[in-house]
Amino acid sequence: MSSERLIYLPLGGAGEIGMNCYVYGYGAPNAERLIVVDLGVTFPDMDTTPGVDLIFADISWLEARRDRIEAIFITHAHEDHVGAIGHLWGRLRAPVHARAFTAHHARRKMEEQGQDPAKVETASAWPETVQAGPFTVGFLPVSHSIPESSALVIDTPAGRVIHTGDFKIDMAPGVGEPFDRDLWASVAQSGVKALVCDSTNVFSPHEGRSESTLGPEITRFVAEQTGMVVATTFASNVARVKTLAEAGQAAGRSVCLLGRAMRRMIEASVETGVLSDFPSTVTPEEARDIPRESLMLLVTGSQGERRAASAQLARGKYLGLSMDEGDTFLFSSKTIPGNERGVIAIMNQFSEQGVDVQDDDDGRYHVSGHANRPDLEAMHQLVKPQIVVPMHGEHRHLREHVKLAESLGRTGVLAPNGTCVALGGNAPEVVEFVETGRTYLDGRVQIGALDGVVRDRIRMALNGHAMVTLVMDEDDSPLGDPWVDLKGLPERTADGAALSEVLEADLAQLLARAGDKTLTDDDKLDEALRRRTRQVCDTEIGRKPEVTVVVSRLS
């Protein structure tokens, strides 16, 4: 048996849908040469990460082995695959490879974070390959909901791995390459050690539908409307944006793109050659002078994001444009779990404006970009890998995908984030569990998920914050009474008294009775004041706040 090994290690994306970051290694144990696949983000929420701007996989493990990293490969330009490249590249500093459209986005992200965009090299599609140490890597076109998505064909001395990236099996994706079954079969023909495979839609029982099935429905829908039509979808779904724009054009409407991401994606698509025949558009300024029945807006914000064009239109005017009674808003998108409240909020705001809202209506106006269960089966059968490693899914998706693989006679391995699996032998072997986690981009600072910063924010949000200030004189006696400031706490107690006054009186009493042991010891004094503040609040308002005590000693 060879002393070298092929390892797979997910640092993000296996145990969640988001912040994809996968590592492959080949070489002597603990001296493997490494490649990284994808550096994505996930998005914060108020429940668990208030105030956080973006979330990345914790790449400490990689950073500590930076000298062993040969290259970084990006499969496609979705934020959960490329979004962290600018923020994390400085900690890894390896060359980045991606196909043209993806590279275009990666370069912009590098520039925005002050990194050198020339570190991103444009790769050609399979059968061309990139050499990266012991790895030979090819970009194998695959259909998804963004142009130029690619699986990676990763050849190693221990065999061939196919990393699907995000994919669906779509023979007519509208923009970008159709799924090429023959090409995939030819890649698989020589034998595939492992298929590392998208798991997102493993619970969706029906065969996925093609992007091209939406055109007629959307065209009919837009043609039927009499007022202004405003449609939203994921800006990166260039095929959909094109379908929507063509539906507008077919109905004799001028088309206007609203929202930076929407314009940027279309521009990038034209610039990189993936899109050649997009209908002509008008600017927002021009749109203002066009009768509403002759206008169609394509806007960002399908997930109800507060700052996106959709939400701004829901609240009122955006760039001088606004919706009105008789207009129609179309969600050509599905709501990602967790975003329901935001989406429902803008639906109701539109309702208040008298605007009719059409959602995806169980698939008439939206199809998923991921392979459903039968499509996953088809992929397994097509590639015939020895091992199936489910990725890109929550734990329940990975587990179900393993079951699916095994029901088809393959060896599946459940490998959530941090599970280092050796793929080279006859069966996969878990060789190590690596500590993984999340890094928060907080303003301009990267902080660890366990640093306590966000925990304190959540506590202040749930409990409120009481600040107790006290000045002690040179003889360690209180100079005046303690002072209490409250933030996020009711002003009045259940009995109607002023809470800060009740607290101040009670803390003054506590100090009057306190001995020198307490008064001379900052920690004891802090603890006594904090504990009493929490007790009094519990009695008076039924809540124990966070407490900060500041004692200033004159000396």
Add this chain to the structure above:
Amino acid sequence: MSSERLIYLPLGGAGEIGMNCYVYGYGAPNAERLIVVDLGVTFPDMDTTPGVDLIFADISWLEARRDRIEAIFITHAHEDHVGAIGHLWGRLRAPVHARAFTAHHARRKMEEQGQDPAKVETASAWPETVQAGPFTVGFLPVSHSIPESSALVIDTPAGRVIHTGDFKIDMAPGVGEPFDRDLWASVAQSGVKALVCDSTNVFSPHEGRSESTLGPEITRFVAEQTGMVVATTFASNVARVKTLAEAGQAAGRSVCLLGRAMRRMIEASVETGVLSDFPSTVTPEEARDIPRESLMLLVTGSQGERRAASAQLARGKYLGLSMDEGDTFLFSSKTIPGNERGVIAIMNQFSEQGVDVQDDDDGRYHVSGHANRPDLEAMHQLVKPQIVVPMHGEHRHLREHVKLAESLGRTGVLAPNGTCVALGGNAPEVVEFVETGRTYLDGRVQIGALDGVVRDRIRMALNGHAMVTLVMDEDDSPLGDPWVDLKGLPERTADGAALSEVLEADLAQLLARAGDKTLTDDDKLDEALRRRTRQVCDTEIGRKPEVTVVVSRLS
């Protein structure tokens, strides 16, 4: 035309699904005698109401007219209809009427808040009625997802109003009265002025299914399982709990109820006579000794609530019971929009335990308790009201329901919270807009939604909190340097320096350069320190925190 009028005024529930509170009045304008229908709660969330315990409709309008309130009627025992009775009754103090099962819950809620449970009177079903000033009110049985739900037949000198409460049309609801079409037709026969009607499922296009359709599916599912089966549903859905228990019994399993709400509901159902033949159950202590393949647990927490039995089992042990590889967890429930994250979290925790999770699978294991669109049409056709007033829905539901009513030839009126509608004339007339809002139960204190308390909590959660403390001597000079405490902010700047030290040095400089005008004026000094703290943080960490400045002056 009469100088007296019949008015309808929703204070909660029309513009949201939750915190139902509707007012009817009859009499001379602004001297109407009033009745209240339902006093419900809605539940807080981290996005908009962190730390809040419960949310009620703001009843200030009613409280100011307390002497005109004849009675309070509760349609059924769901929390969004009866949950606020104990908290708000003291501000209204009118007699409460409800049928036995509902009254049972209302009395407990009164007691829990220190109110007299005897204020709740048990009403009989239609054709018996309760006289309340100019109103004669009957409880008309209707099918829903909790026993003894009732519509209200409200007779007034200006005509008959039917307030549906929550309802579905179910001829075999399992527990409680089937929908009695003949009875409803007889009530409608003499003519109905207005149908005030549940709108929850107006967007659901297919006829609703009966609770009784679930029995065979659930029974088959439970019979197929080989490990322990744990099932959750809404505790108040007594019919479902019974169906689940019977499925367990049929499969030869001992049944154990876990979670206070679950046991309480079944006990109340037996006690009030709505449930007579519930399978025998075992206690959690007994359950521990029963082989897992012979056990079925029915647990609270279908919405992923953190403290419920389901979430506790997902995290590990609950009352000595735990799940294991090969066990099955069944959601006989749907996830209410907004609760997806919590539900998905426990699904993944079960997956990590090797537990198979079955969700409602598009309706095999759950049916809704509300009338779908065709059922709403059937209700309109059955009652044939002059006016349809949609209630119990978000704005978009109410608007769609008005459209539906008008498509059937009725007069619909869109009346979100605060819209006072006169129903007596030939057409409904909006006579006033009343200011409405929300009251938060925060610990033991009721606070207004606009009091700023929750706003401050959200700001601290999003921005962090910096506290600046400064002691000024008798001559209005700083005594030492200002002191900065940080909470919910990164310790280190983007450049790696200690943020509090950077701030303290900068603020000390500011003070050194400040003139007497600033140093002698608390407001100016506060403002200068706050603004500078925000500027420095913006520069150093890319974030402007909340700032509290405390200046202590020695005098």
